[in-house]
Amino acid sequence: MKRPIWFVVPFGVGLIVLSTAILGSFKSDRCLKMAAGLQGGDSYFFAEKIKNLVEKYSEGDKKVCITLIKDPTPQGTEENLEKLEKNEAQLATAQADILVMRDFPNIQLGNQKTVRVDSLVLLEQAEVVSLLFPDMYQLVVRDDSSNIKSVSDLENKRIALPPKKGGQIKSFAFLMQHYGLITKEKNLVTMIEVGEKDTDLKKALCDDKTVDAVFFVRAIGNQNIRELLKDRECKARLVSIDQAAAIKIQNPYLEEVEIPEGAYQGGKNPIPNDGPDNVPDYQKQKVKTLSVQRLLLARKDVSPKEIQALTQILYEHQQELVKEFPLAANISPPNKFKGVGLPIHEGAQAYYDREKPSWLEENSGTIQVLQGILGLAIPVISGILLWLKQREQARKNKADDYIREVTALMDASECVHGVAEYLRAYNSNNTKQLKKFSEVIIEKTAKILIEKKSAEIDRSQNLISSDSLKSFSKTLRKVVNAIEKIPEQATEELLHTISERATELWDGYRQKRLQNRWLPFVSNWQTKSFELISVDNQKTQTATLKSNLDATLRNALAPKDTRQTLSEESQFEQFLETEHLEIRRDLDSIFKRAVNALVEERISQESFQSFRVVWQIATGDADRIPM
The missing domain is CATH 3.40.190.10 (Periplasmic binding protein-like II)
Structure with missing residues (x-):
């Protein structure tokens, strides 16, 4: 049955107007x-x-x-x-x-x-x-x-x-x-x-x-x-x-x-x-x-x-x-x-480097001479260059591990502060503050939980040291033990939500970690290190991941008979002071390990400087840096 022209024309005009509006909004979004x-x-x-x-x-x-x-x-x-x-x-x-x-x-x-x-x-x-x-x-x-x-x-x-x-x-x-x-x-x-x-x-x-x-x-x-x-x-x-x-x-x-x-x-x-x-x-x-x-x-x-x-x-x-x-x-x-x-x-860097010759252009004459003299040795040279690249990437990855440890402690510091503020809001029945600091605790602990699980995977593939794994484990225990200072019912609700939030964040974190590893390690990490979530069914995959993360989180809990909730303001202040000092000692310990790695040439000077800046931000005390 043919539609009357009076129906088609307005419809077509409306479609054009709508398309123009959409394109106009898309153009403005580019600003x-x-x-x-x-x-x-x-x-x-x-x-x-x-x-x-x-x-x-x-x-x-x-x-x-x-x-x-x-x-x-x-x-x-x-x-x-x-x-x-x-x-x-x-x-x-x-x-x-x-x-x-x-x-x-x-x-x-x-x-x-x-x-x-x-x-x-x-x-x-x-x-x-x-x-x-x-x-x-x-x-x-x-x-x-x-x-x-x-x-x-x-x-x-x-x-x-x-x-x-x-x-x-x-x-x-x-x-x-x-x-x-x-x-x-x-x-x-x-x-x-x-x-x-x-x-x-x-x-x-x-x-x-x-x-x-x-x-x-x-x-x-x-x-x-x-x-x-x-x-x-x-x-x-x-x-x-x-x-x-x-x-x-x-x-x-x-x-x-x-x-x-x-x-x-x-x-x-x-x-x-x-x-x-x-x-x-x-x-x-x-x-x-x-x-x-x-x-x-x-x-x-x-x-x-x-x-x-x-x-x-x-x-x-x-x-x-x-x-x-x-x-x-x-x-x-x-x-x-x-x-x-x-x-x-x-x-911006692309603009600053616009006239900078590439490495091949800078060394073209030398390369031609080497090609003529060492034509038969090219495979050997390529192998050496590949080894050097792998070695340099490994040194960079090591510095990145130290940075991850420091960042986890910074998250822990904010989480501990969030726990103290949560307890104050709990005492005063301030629902707005309770919600605000619940979100801080959940977000920071979820990130630390992901770092801990990732560290376990890295360690199983010999990509990080046992000291790094211990550092992430200690940081997770620190925040979980802080959460245990909150009344038990609220603690259980927080732990449940933390596991769910960590599950949501995992995929984005995994992609970022894969991009930061050099390709030979990436395939190994991708195929072997994530077997816990490799099932085909999406629902089963998510449930398995959540179960693994939840188990890691609850393994950090202290026995129930040793837990102690806090209720007095004086306890809050003492709790914050104690945790702050412990976090500072942990930061100093990481710095010493990084310095040893620099001396032993397991990380480069440039990578160490990047780590040093993050460490300085975390400590807020440049005078403590002995270099």
Whole structure:
């Protein structure tokens, strides 16, 4: 039966409209969202210029689209990184120094309120695209505070609390911790909460004089700092960070620098002023400080082609950026951070290596000579090269094992903290907090459980040492024993959910592990090491896997008659302190094993440096590193 034309035409029109809408939404989804902090800030202004430049020069198969995330609330590095990790943004700007800062002291306000400064979570998605420009630690005081000549002189002085959101408060806490002015035991400075608007800071320092000092992490020439320093009634000045060279040792992202004379005002009365012209250079009062790079980051799952195209536009049209934003002259490749902290994105690296000759091109002459002389020995040479490659891969895998052990202990630390917070919520019957910290406990323990099961498989194939297996086993026992401090019924519910979550995570983890092993080992690991889940039936496969993981989890339980739940606040604090010390001892033990492996050439220097950075993040104490 033929359908009437009046039915077909509207249907066809509707289909076209729907297709257009779908294609339009697909096109908009291709735009990379960029988190660049608060509107009006240096990073956001720079990001706007980058967005405009990309729109102007992006074309063809290298088309890139960027949209900026606009948020009216104060935003900074921490919020940018959170958006990047949650895939709410694919690009972000970030203050580099806070990436390796850990174990901040709490900040006590003058009104007895406490501001908690949290460490960043370990970043799993962020990779570096480029260095953008340097920010500077800048401490501004009123000139009538004549007795403040160095950071140490801030003792018993009033300081404006940096914005609670962002990287400045972490940099401030790190600086105060170095000088011993704010520690976990004491606060020797008086922190005043003055608001987070630029006008609030000026009013507190210059007009009301309710604070003696203000701390910034901003680029040289920042307009807000310039206004403070040029205010004739306020008479503000910069103070040197005299121990900058020592502080740099604790953080690989910091550099000791000087703020040049006249940076904020030139002429006969420069700001800052090093001293009279007739004074020798060695007697001049240089303003020493620390610089930290502002980074452009991308999620590692963003297409390398898109990031390569973005990087190409950024560098090939850099001069155009400089005209509108002079700090763009500082854009440079992140090569000096190789082996320290975050990796370089594959797309950005492809652009940086665009003119770099391949190994074959560099050694083509030598290869031709060798081919002529040693034609018959090629199979032998190939065998040696293959052996060397296998040996180098084995050394890298060994370093990766140490990194996995440290990461598992970091997860354990968060889990132990989650248990203490869960117990507090349990006592106060706070259902919202119970749910929040249940999720933390489940997620972290599931990851550790997977690492333990994977370590058993690796050990059966002689891919890891018995020491590594013992380390993962001990870490799993640690978190399970912590969970046992929770009332029994809740403990059983958590353990059941942990097994289910570990089962969900297993396939993704397996693929990642297979990719990280060299091919000859991969096939062996893939065919023999996962026999426990190799059955054809999907339901049986999942049930078998869950049963295996559940058995591994429950083997870590202590006998029921030895378990002890916690109910008092004093018990929670003692529990956290004991577990923290034990985790620190375990981290030190792993570090010693890694050092021995380096000395015995079982891991390479480069791999050790990658491990060292992760270990430093985990311990939050660079001074403990003996190298």
